[in-house]
Amino acid sequence: DTAVSQTPKYLVTQMGNDKSIKCEQNLGHDTMYWYKQDSKKFLKIMFSYNNKELIINETVPNRFSPKSPDKAHLNLHINSLELGDSAVYFCASSPRTSGTYEQYFGPGTRLTVT
């Protein structure tokens, strides 16, 4: 009965590879997010989708491409991985797009690029 789930939990890969992270929420929420938490522990939003529509796209390299096949899923595809992409990536969801709502986070995907 996990609310927000992500796969894989750990991902170790080499520079230049392409990888995907999957996220699913069973909370019936309309809005989903991707965050990046780097080694300095800053948690920064990358993307937000509302009902499969992109609504927030922060300054993120275009090597990162989110895809939302339906409102319960938001996947993140990363092309040509670089060392600086190593971080923990969190998926989150909230009932609405308003910033007044609690965001529920997945357990995170720890990406290591070698």
Add this chain to the structure above:
Amino acid sequence: RKEVEQDPGPFNVPEGATVAFNCTYSNSASQSFFWYRQDCRKEPKLLMSVYSSGNEDGRFTAQLNRASQYISLLIRDSKLSDSATYLCVVNRRGSQGNLIFGKGTKLSVKP
């Protein structure tokens, strides 16, 4: 100036102590404020929202001073289980859910 600033700590306190965390934010138009808690190698979880009049949830009290753009969290009677990083979170007005997270203050409660 960072959008949300917090003292990184760590705060090392004995069980039963009272500890206070402070946070400042730069966007005076921000409208929603939260404290999240993040345990080591875990995801952030909402601890409490922060309301203009101040609010309390058990041992936790949150205060907001809009004029000073300052948010605080007070933990009374600290427990070992309170050990975590506490994240101050502010929404960016008009951003449709865009939350800005502070770097967090690490708390370690010792027996």
